[in-house]
Amino acid sequence: MHRPHIVILGAGYGGMMTALKLQKQLHVNEADITLVNKEDYHYQAAWLHENAAGSLHHERTRVPIREIINENKINFVLDKVVSIKPEEKKVKLMEETLSYDILVIALGFESEMLGEPALEKNAFSIGDINSARLIREHLEYNFACYHNETEKNDARLNIVIGGGGATGSEFAGELADRIPQLCKEYDIEKALVRVIMLEAESSILRGFDEKLRHYAMNSLESRGVEIITGATLKECKPNSIVYEKDGSLEEIPTTTKIWAAGVRANSLVEKSGLGTKNGKVEVTKYLNALDCRDVYVVGDCAYVIDQESGEACNSTAQIAVQQASVVAHNVKAILKEKKLKPFEPKIKGMIVSLGGYDGIGVIFNNRKLVGWKAPLVKILIDSCYLLKLGGLNLVMKKGKFKFLNY
Ligand SMILES: Cc1cc2nc3c(=O)[nH]c(=O)nc-3n(C[C@H](O)[C@H](O)[C@H](O)COP(=O)(O)OP(=O)(O)OC[C@H]3O[C@@H](n4cnc5c(N)ncnc54)[C@H](O)[C@@H]3O)c2cc1C
Structure with missing residues (x-):
């Protein structure tokens, strides 16, 4: 019997979480899952400014992908995506070409240099x-x-x-x-x-x-x-x-x-021929491409309208992780001919750290934060993410505990 092939492109917040959810929710006999990433590690993009300034070493930000996934259930391909061809149901990588039944695009963002x-x-x-x-x-x-x-x-x-x-x-x-x-x-x-x-x-x-x-x-x-x-x-x-x-x-x-x-969605999505808006793939409320229902998109590559506010969702890690849950659910639902779930963003807030011990933010019902509480809340959010990604072990290994020394 033909086992459907699910291909996930990108192992950032959205791709990694989609892969981990599918790894848990699908039996090995139900589908073949391939995860493609151009590096052999996952990284928390939301910590990159600290790596750039030198206040946090990049080793803390990245996690080897093979340490997180179960390779008996997910085939990890270390390669770079060159082009996506939805009309042929194929993805061209540097070293090989993959065919898929269901595609999840999670290729993240690029810096917007204004064509200068x-x-x-x-x-x-x-x-x-x-x-x-x-x-x-x-x-x-x-x-x-x-x-x-x-x-x-x-x-x-x-x-x-x-x-x-x-x-x-x-x-x-x-x-x-x-x-x-x-x-x-x-x-x-x-x-x-x-x-x-x-x-x-x-x-x-x-x-x-x-x-x-x-x-x-x-x-x-x-x-x-x-x-x-x-x-x-x-x-x-x-x-x-x-x-x-x-x-x-x-x-x-x-x-x-x-x-x-400024940042923009990975330019590969615009070149794929999928319908885009502001450089992102326009998706339905179920997060599949408007014009190609077997292609799902999560994170910064997805143009999705928040049904409640009527506005496009921001590009954030928070949104990417929430979308990953919905996409994993919907991919499984397609395979089992069950009902799809719509994406309903739950914005928990926005925090901007201003160094290790200062910042501003708005959380939950418009509650404002300033000072040390802002980065502390951010650390707690990041720790929850690490917990979801790799359990307590990963929190102990990669989490930030600098407030303990303050
Ligand atoms: C400095 C900074 C601070 C931020 N702070 C916050 C914050 O505090 N809170 C928040 O919610 N968001 C924050 N963000 C935004 C957040 O990081 C992004 O919205 C999030 O990373 C998007 O997740 P994603 O899964 O779409 O893509 P990404 O996390 O960018 O992952 C994309 C993945 O695709 C891989 N990839 C890319 N191109 C290819 C290719 N051609 N072939 C194979 N693999 C490829 C990459 O290696 C990467 O693993 C911040 C961003 C930056 C830059």
């Missing part, structure tokens, strides 16, 4: 473990170079962050914690280092109310971050950045530019 080649060439972005590690090493290299050059190059100590959204602000907060350590390590006077955040809007962290935004700006500025609002990026050169504010152009010498002003 100079930005792509001269700026960093926080996209995955490799890019975060590169930023950390680049920062350390520049600090190390500073004393070894006879002519002092201030550009090495100026760090410019493009974008004051959640990622930019979280990274700035981590840097504010990390710079004093780096200065000590590399014998550099702290006053020589500048962390500058450029934001095109009149305030950072749009989406939060004024009081929280104010708190966040004060927290960052009091720890030395310069926030320049109303600043539009004009040019990204190898050793400087040019922005426009109030009609005049300003140039900051810098060897370190981090672009944090």
Whole structure:
């Protein structure tokens, strides 16, 4: 008898959780499950800004996929997806081509560089473990170079962050914690280092109310971050950045530019021919593609409307994990000819950490959080995720317990 082949692309929050749920819910004889990922590890993308700043080592962020899945039930393929061909029910990888009966796309996000080649060439972005590690090493290299050059190059100590959204602000907060350590390590006077955040809007962290935004700006500025609002990026050169504010152009010498002003869904989904909106696959309330019902999409690649608010769901880990449960349920339901379940997002809140011990957030019924409680709640959320992923063992191995030493 033909066993249906379920192929899951991507082992981030959405893909990994879908795989683990299916591993639990389906018997080996009911389906063949293949999980494809371009690295042999799963990582928590929501911790990448800490890896980039160097305040958390990337080993803590990643977990070997084979340590989490049961390889008797899931066939793990370490390979890169090159293209998705829904009309042929095939996925092309670098090394082979897979045929599927049911496909789950969970390929996550990419940095949005606005199609600017100079930005792509001269700026960093926080996209995955490799890019975060590169930023950390680049920062350390520049600090190390500073004393070894006879002519002092201030550009090495100026760090410019493009974008004051959640990622930019979280990274700035981590840097504010990390710079004093780096200065000590590399014998550099702290006053020589500048962390500058450029934001095109009149305030950072749009989406939060004024009081929280104010708190966040004060927290960052009091720890030395310069926030320049109303600043539009004009040019990204190898050793400087040019922005426009109030009609005049300003140039900051810098060897370190981090672009944090936007992400988009993995571009493979737009190239697949599936119907997309804002670069994401348009899905039904059951999370299958509008124009291809055997293709399910979770996480940042899915364009899904929250039936309650009528608005598109945000791209968050929280949403990806919730969608994974629904997709696993629906894939099983299809195989057993049972009723599909609609996706109903339950937004538990949004927290932005501003370094290890400060932050802002809104949780449950609009309850506002500021100060140390915000990162603490975030740590608890992350621990719950680790618990779901790999049990108490994984929480003990990878969880953050820094508050215990505070
Ligand atoms: C710095 C930062 C902080 C964040 N903070 C938060 C937060 O506090 N709370 C929150 O809810 N969300 C947060 N987010 C957003 C969150 O990380 C994303 O929404 C989430 O990762 C989306 O999950 P996903 O499963 O769609 O994709 P991902 O978790 O990005 O996983 C995609 C997977 O696909 C793999 N992959 C990609 N391309 C290929 C390919 N061609 N072939 C094979 N494999 C491939 C990747 O290796 C990865 O394993 C943050 C994001 C960033 C960058």
